Amino acid sequence: MKNNDLIAVARVKTPSGLKGKMWVTPFGEGLFQYDNLIISGNDKPVKLLSVEKRRRGFVIALEGITDISQVERIKGAELFVKRAWLPEPDEGEYYWADLIGLKVKDLSGRLLGEIVNIFRTGANDVYVVDERKQYYIPAIKHVVKEISIAKGEMVIDSAPLEGLLD
Numbered sequence: 001m002k003n004n005d006l007i008a009v010a011r012v013k014t015p016s017g018l019k020g021k022m023w024v025t026p027f028g029e030g031l032f033q034y035d036n037l038i039i040s041g042n043d044k045p046v047k048l049l050s051v052e053k054r055r056r057g058f059v060i061a062l063e064g065i066t067d068i069s070q071v072e073r074i075k076g077a078e079l080f081v082k083r084a085w086l087p088e089p090d091e092g093e094y095y096w097a098d099l100i101g102l103k104v105k106d107l108s109g110r111l112l113g114e115i116v117n118i119f120r121t122g123a124n125d126v127y128v129v130d131e132r133k134q135y136y137i138p139a140i141k142h143v144v145k146e147i148s149i150a151k152g153e154m155v156i157d158s159a160p161l162e163g164l165l166d
Contacts, residue, residue: 006038006080007097015071016059021050022071024058024079028096028120037062038080045082096125098149104129104137106158107145112165115154127154135165 013023026032036045039062047063065071089095096118104112104127113130118139120126125139137143137156146155158165 005083007083007086007095008040008078009034009037009081010058010079012039012071012074012077012079013057014075015068018068020065020067020070021059021061022065022074023056024060026058032058032060034081034085036081036085038082039074040078040080094147094149099127099147099154101152102147102149103153104135105153105155106165107155110158112156112158135161137161 008027010024010026013025015021016023032048032051035048037048038045046065049061049063052059065074086095099115099118102115104115106112112135113133115127115129116131116134117128118125119128127137127139129135129137143156143160144154145157146153148154
């Protein structure tokens with residue numbers, strides 16, 4: 001069951017130096033517009049002290065994390081924001097957290113599975129559908145025809161993906 005109150009925005013990768021800074025993998029754009037983040041397993045928000053964009057990614061500092069051993073303990077943890085802190089998405093835009101779990105059907109009504117993951121490419125996002133088969137559906141207009149959060153489904157045109165969904 002999803003906790004709809006928290007939205008994962010990044011994952012802690014590894015320490016950066018000895019003084020509590022850490023490399024993170026953001027899950028989308030705009031991660032660093034927030035003053036506070038919640039570390040998985042905790043309820044209490046922690047202040048985001050700094051963000052540095054480096055050639056290999058992002059390094060952040062969080063209040064109360066001051067040495068490498070503290071970062072080692074949270075390595076792999078997800079960082080969250082509360083849904084209430086997020087702006088409403090524009091028409092036709094969605095938060096990844098709202099898309100994970102949607103059932104995916106083609107125009108003929110054939111169920112392909114549900115969205116289990118999403119990743120960003122240079123040009124567009126890609127939806128990973130079905131845990132075992134792992135269909136890769138590009139998030140582009142001529143493939144994705146309808147997204148209904150209320151119905152819990154996405155409808156795609158499978159014709160441009162001929163041979164990839166067998």
